[in-house]
Amino acid sequence: MRQVTILGAGLVGSLLAIILRKRGYEVTLYERRPDMRSASISAGKSINLATSHRGWKALELAGLKQEMEALAIPMYGRFLHQADGNTAFQPYSKNNEAIYSVSRGELNKKLMTLAEQHGVKIFFEHKCTHVDIPANRLHFELPGKVEKTVQADLLFGADGAFSALRDSYTHLSRVNCDQNYLEYGYKELCILPGKNNEWLMEKNALHIWPRGNYMLIALPNTDGTFTCTLFMPFEGEVSFAKLKTEEDVTAFFDKQFADAKALMPGLLDDFFTNPTSALVTMHINKWHYQDKSALIGDAAHAIVPFYGQGMNAGFEDCTVLSGLMEKASPRPSPKEREVLSKEIADDLDWGWILKEYERLRKPDGDAVADLALNNFIEMRDKVADPKFLERKKIEKELGKRYPDQFVSVYEMVSFSHTPYSTAIQCVQAQDKLLKRIMDAGDFFMNMEKGSFGNTLGTWITEYHNEVQQLDFGNEA
C-alpha cells in the first residue's frame, strides 16, 4: 500500500489521518506550528466551531462521535441582543435540531491525540515552503532556518487557506485561481463564567448582537466561558481603525454591547492583545495532481465564516473521499500490475479516486463559498433594507403554510447531507418564487383578502417540482 503524507495537523488533516489509518495506511503528518498540546500558544484568532450534520457524519465515520460529544454544547437557535436592550430567541429548526459549539483548540488537540493513538506520526514545527508537484517532493523550513526535504508518495494538502500545496499548484500551467478578502476583520474576545463556573448567559444558543454593518457573536464553551467574535470593517466610520485607545473601546462597548461588556472583565486586554484577523475566500480549479496529491478542506475552498460551514465542509470532504475509497476498484488488472510499482498495484486506484473527488466535490466547494459570502452580504447590506425584511417575513410564512414544499435552505445546509451545490440551486428557485410573489403586491394583504386565488398554490407547486428535479445525493 502507498505511504500517505498529510500537510497540516489541523482539524481536517488530523481527521483524514485517522480515517486513512483505520484503512491500514501508514500516515505521517507535518504541522507548521509547535504542538498546541504542550506549548501554550493561544493565538487569540479562534472563532468557535458550529458543528452540524456534515461534521458529525465524518466524526462518526472515524468512530469519534461519542468522544467529541463530550466537547460539544448544543445550540438550538440564535439568541439576539438588540441595540435597544431587547432580546429574542430564534430556533434553528422546526424539529428542535441543534448546531454544536466546539472549541477549535480543544477539538484539534483531541483529534491529534487520537491520531497518534491510532499510530499516526506527527512532526511539528515543519513549515512547508513549497512542493515540487511532479516530483511530489516537499520542502520544509524547521526552526533555526534548517531546511529539510521529504519525498511524498500520496500527498494531501490539509494546510488551510494559505496552503503550500495550493500555492504550488497555482504555479502550474493553466491553473485558474483567485483570492478575495472582505473589507471586514474579526477579533476574538471572551466572556467569563460565574463564580461556580456557571454560564452567565443562555448556554444552549448562539448569541448575536447584530448592529447593521458590524456584529458581535458568542458561542458557549464547556468550561462556562463564551468565545466571542467581533466582526467589523477594517476602515471607515465604525471600524477597527477607529478604536485606537482604551477609551475608544470602552465607550464603543458601553454604547453597543453593554450587556456583553458587563461579562467581559478582560475586554481591554483581549482587544489590544488579540490580533485583528482578515477573512478570505479562495478558489482554485485544480484540486488534485494525477494519483499523487490533492487539496482538502480550506486548502481547496477557503471560505468566510458566516454560514458556520468551514469545518463542516472540510469534514464532508473526508466523507466523500472515504466513500470513493469504498467504490474504487480494489485491484488493477493483471496487465496493469505489470507496469505499476508494487506499492501502487497493491493499493486502490488513487488516480481514479482523486479525479472523482475533484469532479464531485469542486462544485460543492464553490457552492459553500457562495452561501457563506451571501450570508455576509445579507448581514452587511440588507438588514436595513425594507424589501429584504419583507421577503424574510414572507419566507417564514411560506415555511409555516407549506412545510413540505418550502424547506428552509439554512436547515438543508445545517441539518442534512444535501450537496451544497443543490442548496444553492434551491436558493435560486426560491429567489424566482419570491420575486413572483413580491411582484404581485402585498403578500399578507393578498392572503387576507384571498385575492391570490389558487395562484399561490400553483406557484408553490411549480417551485416544488423544480426543486424535486435537483440532485439531493443519497438523501433524496
Add this chain to the structure above:
Amino acid sequence: MRQVTILGAGLVGSLLAIILRKRGYEVTLYERRPDMRSASISAGKSINLATSHRGWKALELAGLKQEMEALAIPMYGRFLHQADGNTAFQPYSKNNEAIYSVSRGELNKKLMTLAEQHGVKIFFEHKCTHVDIPANRLHFELPGKVEKTVQADLLFGADGAFSALRDSYTHLSRVNCDQNYLEYGYKELCILPGKNNEWLMEKNALHIWPRGNYMLIALPNTDGTFTCTLFMPFEGEVSFAKLKTEEDVTAFFDKQFADAKALMPGLLDDFFTNPTSALVTMHINKWHYQDKSALIGDAAHAIVPFYGQGMNAGFEDCTVLSGLMEKASPRPSPKEREVLSKEIADDLDWGWILKEYERLRKPDGDAVADLALNNFIEMRDKVADPKFLERKKIEKELGKRYPDQFVSVYEMVSFSHTPYSTAIQCVQAQDKLLKRIMDAGDFFMNMEKGSFGNTLGTWITEYHNEVQQLDFGNEA
C-alpha cells in the same frame, strides 16, 4: 539619490531602466534568462509586437524613437484571408494611421544594449525566487542552484506575468488577486522570404486567417520573414490536442491555410519543435509597497494579446511614472529632512509617486485587460452571430455618417493616448446607442425610408454628449 533595482530585462524593464538612468539614477537589472544577444535561445514563443501610439510615446520619451523605427514595419490594416480563398484589406484608420510590426527579440536586444550604453548594469541568469517585501530583500537562484540575496532600495518588478514580486505581494495580508487562463493556446510559426529576401505577401499589413474559433495571424519582419501565430483551443473538435501527427498538421493546414502553408517550408519542424503556449489574464489590487517597490508592465496587468496592447500598456506605465516624477515634490521640507535618510531626503518623494502611480494606473490596467478579453470573446463566439455582424455593419455606417461623433474605439486605443478606462466607458456608451438603434428595427431600411426622422440624430447627439463628459486625459 536612491539606488534602483529592476527585476526583468524584458521590454518594459529595459525601457524603464533607460528612463530612470537618464534622470540620474543608478540602475541595476536582474534577468532570469541568459543574455539573448549572445546565447541563441529562440524559444519559439514569440508573438510579434504591434507598436502603436502609446508605445511610440514612451520610446520617444526615452529618446529611442528613431532607432526603433529602423526595426519597425508599418501595418496600415488587416489583410484577411478567407476560407474560400478570397482576400480583403481593412484599413485600421480613416487617416492612414498604422500600427508597427516589431520583432520582440530584436527590440529587446536593442533596448538592453542601449540601457548598458547608458550605464545600466545587467545581471543575467538571476532567477528571483521571492522577495521579502517589508525588508525589500531579493532572493535569487543562479545556475548550479547557487543562492544569492540582494538588498534593494527602490525596486521595480518588470518581470512579467509570472513576476516574483507580484507573487510575493499576493502573500501579504488582504491582497486580492486572480489568474485566469483561456482555454486557447498559441504556437509560433514562420513564413519565409523569397530568393532575394523579399516579402512574399503584402508587407504593410497584419495578415489574418479568421476561421471562427481559431485563427492564424502573420506580422512582417524587416528580414522578409513573417512571424505567424496560430491561436486554437487546447482541446476539442478542432484543437492542438487533435493535431498529433505530421499527417494531421499537413491535412489541417492544406484545408484551412493553403496559401500560408505554401510559404511555410518549415511548418512541420516549427509545429512540433515550438511549444504550445498558454494565455493568461492576471489582476492584483496591490501595485506598490510604501516607497519601496512597485509592479510595472505584465507583472501588474498580464493580458491576452487580442488587442495588440500588451507592450503598449507596459510602455505607457513608464510614461505615467515619468510624468509623476515630473510632478513630484522635488525635496522634502527641512522638517522632513531631519527624519529621513540622506538618500531618501535627496530624492523625489517616491512614496507619493508610487501611490499616485497605482491610483492612476490600476483602472487602466483593468480596462486594457477587459478590452483584450472582449476582443477574444468577439472572435470566439460572435463572428458567426448574425446580430453581431449586423451591429458591426451599423457601426461602420455610423462612423461614415457621423465621423466627429462616432469615433472608433479601436482607433482611440491604438492611435491616441486616451486612458484605457475611458475607452471602456466609450464602449459602454456605444453599446447603449447600438441597442437603441437595433431595438428600433432594420437600421438600413429605416435609413432608406427616412423613417428615423430626427430620432437617430438625437440619439447620436445624446451619445456624443455622454462621451464628451468622460476623462480624455491630456488629449481632451
